Amino acid sequence: MEMGKRIKVAIYGVGPIGIKVAQFILERDCFDIVGAVDIDPEKVGKDLSEFTGFTHKKGVIIQKADDLLGKKDIDVVILTTSSSLSKVRQQILDIVKHKINIVSTCEELSYPWLTSPEIAKEIDESAKKFNVSVLGTGVNPGFLMDLLPLILTGVCQNVEYLKVERIQDASKRRIPFQQKVGIGITPEEFKKRVKEGTLRHVGLT
Numbered sequence: 001m002e003m004g005k006r007i008k009v010a011i012y013g014v015g016p017i018g019i020k021v022a023q024f025i026l027e028r029d030c031f032d033i034v035g036a037v038d039i040d041p042e043k044v045g046k047d048l049s050e051f052t053g054f055t056h057k058k059g060v061i062i063q064k065a066d067d068l069l070g071k072k073d074i075d076v077v078i079l080t081t082s083s084s085l086s087k088v089r090q091q092i093l094d095i096v097k098h099k100i101n102i103v104s105t106c107e108e109l110s111y112p113w114l115t116s117p118e119i120a121k122e123i124d125e126s127a128k129k130f131n132v133s134v135l136g137t138g139v140n141p142g143f144l145m146d147l148l149p150l151i152l153t154g155v156c157q158n159v160e161y162l163k164v165e166r167i168q169d170a171s172k173r174r175i176p177f178q179q180k181v182g183i184g185i186t187p188e189e190f191k192k193r194v195k196e197g198t199l200r201h202v203g204l205t
Contacts, residue, residue: 010035010074010100012091013081014043014062016174017105019051021078026054035072036062065091070098079104083180085116089123092134096126102134109136140166 009031011022015038025031036048043051048060068074077095082088085108092109095102112120127134140146145164153159170181182190182199193199 006030006032008032008034008073008075010037010068010072010077011048012037012065012077012079012095014038014040014048014051015080015176018078018080021080021105022048022052023054025078026052026057033057033060034074035068036060037065037068038062039064065094069095069100074098074100076101076103079106081106083107085109085112085119089119092123093126096123096130096132096134099130099132101132104134104136105138106136107138107141109134110138110141112136 007030009025011018011025011033014022014036018036018038022033022036025033033048038044043062044064046062047058048062049055049058077100079088079091079095079102081091083106085106088104088106088109092102092104108115112123123134136142145166149162149164153162170178170183178184180199182193185193190199
């Protein structure tokens with residue numbers, strides 16, 4: 001990419017995380033948001049500014065993926081739709097075939113070779129075929145409990161022990177997160193999901 005060129009970005013998933021990412025991007029001079037994607041019929045057709053609060057930056061209409069991909073010049077898609085790699089797999093492959101780079105908040109994409117080697121191989125081969133990059137990153141995993149502790153040890157002469165704990169009040173978090181950790185369900189349903197392995201904080205498992 002040329003020095004000084006503004007990076008053309010599309011937001012894929014206009015939920016709580018996607019909106020926050022868009023707000024940060026709109027405050028940076030090196031990016032241009034040129035598109036937005038969501039499946040919610042209540043959002044499709046509306047201007048992204050209605051959700052970001054940046055009313056002076058209008059003109060980005062939320063569309064369905066098929067109506068945007070391949071029809072606009074996009075450098076990178078910020079994919080914020082799910083924590084589950086199996087759920088975002090097809091979305092990633094569809095984006096990649098249009099020769100668009102991806103940065104995703106999907107926790108299971110941070111290093112998928114351990115938990116989903118077949119999907120990881122499929123994505124890797126497709127990205128190489130179309131000469132694009134696919135990156136899974138974020139606060140957790142990626143920074144808060146990984147990179148940050150390592151950086152803080154840089155001022156230490158010797159490190160004998162390192163322990164990282166994260167404690168949070170999920171009741172103050174976004175609704176999708178609350179649903180993932182089981183807020184609002186019955187004790188019976190909670191136990192059932194624990195047994196099934198479907199109740200979890202994906203970034204910590």
